[in-house]
Amino acid sequence: MVIDKHPMDDWLRKDRIPHIWCPSCGIGIVATCYIDALRASGIDRDKATVISGIGCTGRIPGYMNLDSFHTTHGRALPFATGIKLANPELNVTILSGDGDLFAIGGNHFIHAARRNIDLTVICVNNFTYGMTGGQVAPTTPMKAISATSPYGNFEHPFNLVHVASAAGAIYVARWTTLHVRRLRNAILEAMTKRGFSFIEVISPCPTSYARSNKLGTGLDIMRFYQQRSVIRHGFDPAKTDITMSSEIIVGKFVDSEKPTFTDNYEEYCKKLKENK
Amino acid sequence: MHGEFFMNGDIACAEGGISGGCRLFAGYPITPATEIAERMSQRLPKIGGVFIQMEDEIASMNCILGASWGGVKSMTATSGPGFSLMMENLGLGVITETPCVLVDVQRGSPSTGLPTLVGQADMMQARWGSHGDYEIIAISPWSPQEAYDFTIKAFNLSEKYRTPVLVMTDEAVGHMTEKVTILPEDKIVLEPRRKPPLPPDKFKLYSYDEKNIPWAPNAGDGYRIHVTGLTHDERGYPVVNAETQNKLVRRLVNKIRLNEKEIADYKGFYMDDDPEIVIVSYGITARPSLSVVRRLRKKGMKIGLLKLNVVWPFPEDVIRKIASIATSMFTVENNLGQVSIEVERVNFGRCPCFQIGHAGGEIHSPEEIIKEIEVSLKNGHR
Amino acid sequence: MMHYQIRVSGFGGQGIILAGYIIGKGASIYDRSNVSFTQSYGPEARGGACSSQVIISSEEIDYPHVTDPDAVIIMSQAAYARYGKNLKPGTFLLTDSDLVKVDPEDLVNIKHFSIQATKFSEDLGKKIVANIVMLGFFTGITEMVSREGMLKAIESTVPSKMFDINKTAFEKGLQEAEKAKVAV
Ligand SMILES: Cc1ncc(C[n+]2csc(CCOP(=O)(O)OP(=O)(O)O)c2C)c(N)n1
Numbered sequence: 001m002v003i004d005k006h007p008m009d010d011w012l013r014k015d016r017i018p019h020i021w022c023p024s025c026g027i028g029i030v031a032t033c034y035i036d037a038l039r040a041s042g043i044d045r046d047k048a049t050v051i052s053g054i055g056c057t058g059r060i061p062g063y064m065n066l067d068s069f070h071t072t073h074g075r076a077l078p079f080a081t082g083i084k085l086a087n088p089e090l091n092v093t094i095l096s097g098d099g100d101l102f103a104i105g106g107n108h109f110i111h112a113a114r115r116n117i118d119l120t121v122i123c124v125n126n127f128t129y130g131m132t133g134g135q136v137a138p139t140t141p142m143k144a145i146s147a148t149s150p151y152g153n154f155e156h157p158f159n160l161v162h163v164a165s166a167a168g169a170i171y172v173a174r175w176t177t178l179h180v181r182r183l184r185n186a187i188l189e190a191m192t193k194r195g196f197s198f199i200e201v202i203s204p205c206p207t208s209y210a211r212s213n214k215l216g217t218g219l220d221i222m223r224f225y226q227q228r229s230v231i232r233h234g235f236d237p238a239k240t241d242i243t244m245s246s247e248i249i250v251g252k253f254v255d256s257e258k259p260t261f262t263d264n265y266e267e268y269c270k271k272l273k274e275n276k
Numbered sequence: 277m278h279g280e281f282f283m284n285g286d287i288a289c290a291e292g293g294i295s296g297g298c299r300l301f302a303g304y305p306i307t308p309a310t311e312i313a314e315r316m317s318q319r320l321p322k323i324g325g326v327f328i329q330m331e332d333e334i335a336s337m338n339c340i341l342g343a344s345w346g347g348v349k350s351m352t353a354t355s356g357p358g359f360s361l362m363m364e365n366l367g368l369g370v371i372t373e374t375p376c377v378l379v380d381v382q383r384g385s386p387s388t389g390l391p392t393l394v395g396q397a398d399m400m401q402a403r404w405g406s407h408g409d410y411e412i413i414a415i416s417p418w419s420p421q422e423a424y425d426f427t428i429k430a431f432n433l434s435e436k437y438r439t440p441v442l443v444m445t446d447e448a449v450g451h452m453t454e455k456v457t458i459l460p461e462d463k464i465v466l467e468p469r470r471k472p473p474l475p476p477d478k479f480k481l482y483s484y485d486e487k488n489i490p491w492a493p494n495a496g497d498g499y500r501i502h503v504t505g506l507t508h509d510e511r512g513y514p515v516v517n518a519e520t521q522n523k524l525v526r527r528l529v530n531k532i533r534l535n536e537k538e539i540a541d542y543k544g545f546y547m548d549d550d551p552e553i554v555i556v557s558y559g560i561t562a563r564p565s566l567s568v569v570r571r572l573r574k575k576g577m578k579i580g581l582l583k584l585n586v587v588w589p590f591p592e593d594v595i596r597k598i599a600s601i602a603t604s605m606f607t608v609e610n611n612l613g614q615v616s617i618e619v620e621r622v623n624f625g626r627c628p629c630f631q632i633g634h635a636g637g638e639i640h641s642p643e644e645i646i647k648e649i650e651v652s653l654k655n656g657h658r
Numbered sequence: 659m660m661h662y663q664i665r666v667s668g669f670g671g672q673g674i675i676l677a678g679y680i681i682g683k684g685a686s687i688y689d690r691s692n693v694s695f696t697q698s699y700g701p702e703a704r705g706g707a708c709s710s711q712v713i714i715s716s717e718e719i720d721y722p723h724v725t726d727p728d729a730v731i732i733m734s735q736a737a738y739a740r741y742g743k744n745l746k747p748g749t750f751l752l753t754d755s756d757l758v759k760v761d762p763e764d765l766v767n768i769k770h771f772s773i774q775a776t777k778f779s780e781d782l783g784k785k786i787v788a789n790i791v792m793l794g795f796f797t798g799i800t801e802m803v804s805r806e807g808m809l810k811a812i813e814s815t816v817p818s819k820m821f822d823i824n825k826t827a828f829e830k831g832l833q834e835a836e837k838a839k840v841a842v
Contacts, residue, residue, distance in 0.1 A: 013502070013513070015511075015513075016513055046496060046497075046498040046500070047496050049495045049496070051342075054505075061502070062502055062504060062513070062514060065500050066500055067495040067496065067499070067500055067501055068500075068501070068502045068503070069342075069345065069495075069502075069503045069504075070502070070503065070504035070505060070506065070514075071338065071341075071365075071368060071505060072338075072364060072365055072367075072368050072505055075334065075335075075338040075364075075365060075368075077335075078302075078330060078331075078334070078335035078336070078337075078338035078339045078342070079338040079339065079341055079342035080342060081302075081328070081330075081335075081338075081339050081342060082300065082302065082338065082339035082340060082341060082342025082343035082344070082345075082346060082350065083342035083343065083345055083346040083495055084342075084346070085300060085326045085328060085339075085343060085346070085348075086300055086326070086342070086343040086344075086345075086346025086347055086348035086350070087346040087347055087348070087494070087495065087496055089496065090346065090495055090496050107331050107332065107335075108331060108334075108335055111330070111331040111335070261328075265321070265326065268321060269321045269322070269324075272321055272322055273322070
C-alpha cells in the first residue's frame with residue numbers, strides 16, 4: 001500500500017518541509033502533540049494562533065498551517081499578550097525554548113503568569129540553547145557540560161514548574177517526549193482551560209546536550225526518560241528539581257481557577273459604565 | 277469627546293491616539309511621557325479599548341505589535357531610556373510590516389539624563405536605532421495641537437505604509453498647555469487597514485502593490501499567515517539567502533524612500549521671497565526659531581524658516597531646492613548635531629550650512645540663536 | 659496688539675500650577691486669546707520655589723517661555739527671592755502680604771499690590787483656596803483676563819462640589835482688588 005498523504009499534511013505547511021530539526025530531536029514530537037490536541041479540542045483552527053520566540057523550538061509555528069508568529073528572542077509572551085487582548089476569541093499558544101522563555105524572556109514569563117493572561121505556554125526544555133550550539137541555559141543542571149560551561153556548570157538552575165506555579169500559573173504540568181499520549185492530553189487540557197497554563201516538556205537535544213553529556217543516542221535518551229521518570233500528580237512543584245542524577249518527576253502539579261486578566265478587565269470596564 | 281480644550285501636549289497626544297483609532301495602549305511609566313499612559317488608562321476602558329501597563333518597554337513594544345496583528349490599532353509612549361529598549365522590536369515591526377505608533381517624548385540624555393527637562397537628541401536613534409537597513413517615518417509636533425493632529429496622522433501613515441510610525445515629541449511640548457481642538461469622530465478621516473484583496477487560497481502575505489506596500493489580514497481571519505522576523509519571501513516563509521534578503525530589504529526601504537514626496541510634510545514661514553538665510557528646524561525648537569525669523573525680518577533681514585513636520589524620511593527635494601537658492605542655512609535643534617548632518621549631506625556644498633545646537637535641559641532662547649547666526653555669518657565656516 | 663507674560667510662584671502645594679492653568683484656560687478657552695502655559699516639573703514642583711508661566715497674546719505665540727513678565731504673583735519668600743527682583747518698570751507685582759516681605763528697593767516703578775490671600779482663605783475654612791483668592795485679586799488688579807472667563811475656567815476645573823467655595827474665594831479677591839485700587 002502506498003500512502004501519499006500523511007494525516008498531518010493538512011495541518012503543516014508542506015511546502016516548508018523538510019524541517020530544520022536534527023534526527024531524534026524532541027521538538028517534532030511536541031509539535032505533533034500540539035496539533036493532535038488542537039484537532040481533538042474542537043477549537044476552530046482559524047481561531048488558533050501559535051507564537052514563538054527564537055530558537056529551535058521557536059521554529060514550530062513556521063511549520064504549522066495556522067496563523068503563526070515567529071517573534072524575537074524572548075518576546076513571544078508580550079507579543080501574545082497583545083494579540084490575545086486585541087482579540088480574546090483567539091486561542092493562543094506559545095511554543096518556545098527554555099532559554100527563550102526563562103533567560104531573555106524570564107521577566108515577561110513571570111508577568112504574563114502573574115496577570116493570568118489566557119494563554120497556553122509549552123516550553124521545550126532541552127537543558128540548553130539548541131539553536132546557537134549548546135551553550136549553558138538557565139535550566140542546565142549543575143555539573144552538566146555545555147559549550148560555555150566546558151568544565152561543568154556551576155550555576156544553580158531554575159526548576160521551571162516551580163517558577164511557573166510561584167508566578168501564578170493556573171495549570172502546571174511536566175512531561176517528557178516519551179509521554180506522548182499524556183503530553184497531548186495535557187496540552188488539550190491546558191488549551192481548553194481559561195487562564196495562564198504552563199507545560200514543560202523535557203526533550204532531548206541529541207546534537208548538543210546529549211552529546212556533551214554522553215547521554216547516548218535518541219533511543220538511549222528515551223530509555224533514560226523511561227527509567228528516570230516518576231509520575232506524581234499533585235506533587236509540590238517546589239520539590240521537583242531535576243539534577244544530573246535525580247528522578248524526573250512528571251505529572252500535573254497545579255490545576256486551579258482564578259479570573260483571567262480579561263475577566264477582570266471586563267468587570268472593571270463594566271463597573272465604569274455602571275457608575276457613569 | 278470633542279471641542280476646545282486647554283490641555284498639555286502629552287494628553288493631546290493620547291487624545292490624538294484615540295481619535296486616530298487606537299484601542300490598545302501598552303506602556304511603562306517614564307517621565308515625561310507618563311501622562312500619556314495615565315490618560316489612556318482613564319480613557320480606554322470607557323470606550324471599549326484596552327490599557328495595559330507592561331513589565332518594561334521591551335514588552336510594551338511587543339505587545340502593541342501583537343495587538344496590531346490581533347486587529348486593533350495600538351500605540352505605546354516612552355522617553356529616551358525606554359526608547360532604547362524598544363529599538364529591538366521596532367525592527368520586528370519594520371520587517372513584519374506592522375502598523376503601530378510609538379511616541380518618544382524626548383528628554384535630556386544620554387542615559388537617565390534629565391528626566392524632567394527637554395531634549396531632541398533621539399532623532400538619529402529614531403532614524404537608525406534598530407539594527408539593520410531600514411527606513412522609518414518620524415513626525416515631530418511643536419505644540420499640543422500638533423501633538424493631537426500628528427498622532428492621528430501617525431496612525432494613518434502607519435496603516436497606509438504598513439510600518440511603525442514614530443511621533444518624536446519632547447518634554448517641552450508634552451508639558452506645555454495650550455488650546456487643543458479635538459475633532460468629532462465623523463470629522464476625522466482614518467486610513468483603514470489594508471486587508472487582502474484576494475481570498476486565502478490566492479493571497480500571499482507579503483505580496484505588494486506598485487508602491488511596494490503589502491496588505492495583511494488579522495490573525496483569526498482564516499488566512500493562516502506566517503509572520504516572522506527572519507528574512508522571508510512573499511509567502512512570509514523564512515528564506516535565508518542573499519537573493520531573498522536583497523528583494524525584501526530593498527522593498528522595505530523603497531516602500532518609504534520612493535514614496536517620500538507623498539509622505540513629506542513641512543511648512544515654510546517667510547519662505548515666499550526665497551530668503552537668503554533659511555533656518556531648518558522641527559518640534560519645539562521651531563518655535564524660538566520662528567521668533568528669531570520674525571525679529572530679524574523686522575530688522576530687514578531676508579530670513580525664513582522651514583519647519584519639518586515629517587523629519588524622516590528626510591525631505592531631500594525641498595532641502596536641495598532651498599540650498600541652491602539660499603546663501604546660508606542653519607539647522608536649529610536641541611542636540612549637538614543630528615538632523616543638521618542630513619541637511620549638510622543634501623545641501624552638498626551648495627551653500628554654507630551651520631548647526632545651532634543645544635545640549636538639552638531647556639529650549640533655545642531666541643537671543644542665543646540670533647547671536648549664533650550673527651557670529652556664523654561674520655566668521656563663515658570654522 | 660496684546661501680549662502679556664504672567665508668572666505665578668510660591669511653594670509646592672499652594673496650587674501655583676493650578677492658578678496658572680486657570681489663568682491660561684480663562685484666557686484661551688473663554689476669552690479666546692492665544693495662550694501658552696508652562697510649569698516647573700519634578701522635585702521643584704513638590705517643594706521649594708515652584709512656578710508656572712502664562713503667555714496671553716492676540717498673536718500666534720512662538721517662543722513659549724516667559725522672559726520679561728508683565729505680572730508676577732508671589733506667594734512665598736523663596737519665590738520672591740527668585741522671581742520678585744529686577745522686574746521691568748510697570749510690572750504688576752502681587753504678593754501675599756502674610757507670606758512675602760518685600761524690599762522697598764525692588765518696588766521702584768513697580769505696581770505692587772498685596773493681599774492676605776492665605777488668611778482670607780483660612781477665614782473661609784479652606785486654606786487650599788488661597789490661590790483662588792489670589793486669582794480674584796489678580797483679575798481685578800490687572801484685568802488681563804475677563805472675570806467671566808476666569809469664573810468659567812474655575813468652574814470647569816475644580817470639582818463641582820468645590821465650586822461654591824472657590825467662587826466665594828475668587829469674589830473675595832476681586833473685592834480686595836477694588837479696595838486696593840481705590841487706595842492707590
Ligand atoms: C537578542 C538575541 N540574543 C541572542 C540571540 C541568539 N539566540 C538564538 S536562539 C538562542 C537560544 C535558544 O535556546 P532555547 O530558547 O533554549 O531554544 P532551543 O533552541 O534550545 O529550542 C539564542 C541565544 C538572538 N536571536 N537574539
